[in-house]
Amino acid sequence: MTIARAAAALAVADEGPIALFDLLRQRARLEGRIKAGIDTVLTHGQFILGPEVELLEKRLAAYAGAQHCIAVSSGRDALMIALMAMNVKAGDAVFVPAFTFAASAASVVSVGATPVFVDVVEETCNMDPADLERAIAEVKREGKLVPRAIMPVDLYGLPADYAAIGAIAAKNNLEILADAAQSFGGVSGNRRVGSLAAISATSFYPTKPLGCYGDGGAILTESAALAEAVRAIRSHGRTGSGDAAERLGLTGRLDTIQAAILLVKLDVFDAELRRRREIAARYAEGLKGVVEQQAIPDGMESAYALYTIRVPGRDGLKAKLDGERIGTGLFYRLALHQHPAFKGYNARALPASERLANEVLSLPVHPDLTDGEADRVIEAVRAAL
Numbered sequence: 001m002t003i004a005r006a007a008a009a010l011a012v013a014d015e016g017p018i019a020l021f022d023l024l025r026q027r028a029r030l031e032g033r034i035k036a037g038i039d040t041v042l043t044h045g046q047f048i049l050g051p052e053v054e055l056l057e058k059r060l061a062a063y064a065g066a067q068h069c070i071a072v073s074s075g076r077d078a079l080m081i082a083l084m085a086m087n088v089k090a091g092d093a094v095f096v097p098a099f100t101f102a103a104s105a106a107s108v109v110s111v112g113a114t115p116v117f118v119d120v121v122e123e124t125c126n127m128d129p130a131d132l133e134r135a136i137a138e139v140k141r142e143g144k145l146v147p148r149a150i151m152p153v154d155l156y157g158l159p160a161d162y163a164a165i166g167a168i169a170a171k172n173n174l175e176i177l178a179d180a181a182q183s184f185g186g187v188s189g190n191r192r193v194g195s196l197a198a199i200s201a202t203s204f205y206p207t208k209p210l211g212c213y214g215d216g217g218a219i220l221t222e223s224a225a226l227a228e229a230v231r232a233i234r235s236h237g238r239t240g241s242g243d244a245a246e247r248l249g250l251t252g253r254l255d256t257i258q259a260a261i262l263l264v265k266l267d268v269f270d271a272e273l274r275r276r277r278e279i280a281a282r283y284a285e286g287l288k289g290v291v292e293q294q295a296i297p298d299g300m301e302s303a304y305a306l307y308t309i310r311v312p313g314r315d316g317l318k319a320k321l322d323g324e325r326i327g328t329g330l331f332y333r334l335a336l337h338q339h340p341a342f343k344g345y346n347a348r349a350l351p352a353s354e355r356l357a358n359e360v361l362s363l364p365v366h367p368d369l370t371d372g373e374a375d376r377v378i379e380a381v382r383a384a385l
């Protein structure tokens, strides 16, 4: 049975509430296999770095076309561990888009470095290469920080403009750490997310395109040296079976039970991505000329963690959709420099990020949404506007 047919069978009635995310329908599809996977772990008892973790790492690396994959405790930890492995430290500047989840910049602050906020392109919601060049030039001119790395974020599942950002990085001798927390399964040209930068961090938070049943994440990299450093850092700085901490580390491993769950979900991941893209195409068509939608550049495919529209008067539209019992999300209501935690870090103008924070609204796009439900969302948005 296709996912769309299974979802239709589970939707109690087409007029019921529509959730922004619906993990219960997915669980109904996969429950037997997931329970069997968990049971295997309970039986062998290797709860930390068991065989499922190693198998998952191999399969994720192969899927993404990356040389190495190291499974870790969350997307936020993946970013921080990657920065530690890259030896990013106090006095270093890391260029982060101003319109992203707080964890992107928090990881930079947690290694003692300074996030420098870069504006985004309104149409794609991703880092603006032109503003990145301006920000790098400003940091160089001021001379207080050492420009070290760029952290593009693949917002809502859409890969950032790695071609343009890569050229800027090469010109300025900067490293790139991709925040691919939302975009595992995304594509740019003939490459998948996880192999679009020398090192990438992703998240398996339950509502992500590939999600586990708790916190989880992974680092994918082309560099054997970075992979080795990441493996040590996620396990208290130890290498192999040695008990000596060779460097500072943390408790940063993915649990074996979460790996077992992810192995089951990886089996159906391509089918789920296809379903997310079908729904996205339905929205794109049904809402054409009605609202602005995140633009997907030619040659790129989003993983559609979220389907996001932009409307002035967004809060009014959200209230109307709430009234129709249609779940929506505000990702994000604040740009990074508007969070109290990051107030001290910015002296740059970030108009596109501020505008998006006022105008974005994310619609349900999970794989178990029915065509009928997607059409109800389209009708409700059209009626409200």
Ligand SMILES: Cc1ncc(COP(=O)(O)O)c(C=O)c1O
Pocket: 074, 075, 076, 077, 100, 101, 103, 104, 153, 179, 181, 182, 202, 203, 204, 205, 215, 216, 217
């Ligand atoms: C862009 C971005 N970066 C980082 C993270 C952090 O991931 P996690 O919640 O797994 O720590 C998230 C997820 O929520 C995210 O959306």
